Amino acid sequence: ETGVTQSPTHLIKTRGQQVTLRCSSQSGHNTVSWYQQALGQGPQFIFQYYREEENGRGNFPPRFSGLQFPNYSSELNVNALELDDSALYLCASSSDRDSGNTIYFGEGSWLTVV
């Protein structure tokens, strides 16, 4: 148990729909990063939120957006879903006060787009 919880764990959406994924970070952690992991691939960095502001973004289109709330929990929103968005979405939380090895992953949200 890492203390990072994600919801929902599994969901199925139709192409063109929108989805919101949620992440509650480890207590005391102020940074949340989101990753997309397609089958057979390594996780790809989507973006990071630090103290409610976006703090770096990977090579993902604007239809991938996010939020971080005052309690440091976070949401990932994906609009206009495409079939290739089917993947495991991972949330990782960390703190700027800790060394790099205190980064904790949630169990992920499995998204299937049909």
Added chain:
Amino acid sequence: GQNIDQPTEMTATEGAIVQINCTYQTSGFNGLFWYQQHAGEAPTFLSYNVLDGLEEKGRFSSFLSRSKGYSYLLLKELQMKDSASYLCAVNRDDKIIFGKGTRLHILP
């Protein structure tokens, strides 16, 4: 994965030793992680190297050479449960960037 290279697949025998190599671009480098990921599960932390050298943790060891942009994960006394993907990941400007992972198959 942003020039983080590791072999796609490896096969080893139960009880043996296997070394999984990883090379990376050194710009913005803060440290290097190794994660284990079983099929259908999230990655779990194995090691984090910041300084050059070998760090041993039970059956698993991780080595880093910052000047060469090179790391390896060494797994000893392989067990069937070690069948998994092993992800090399670089802490670059406080973002973790992953390689594509190495699928390790253990034969009895």
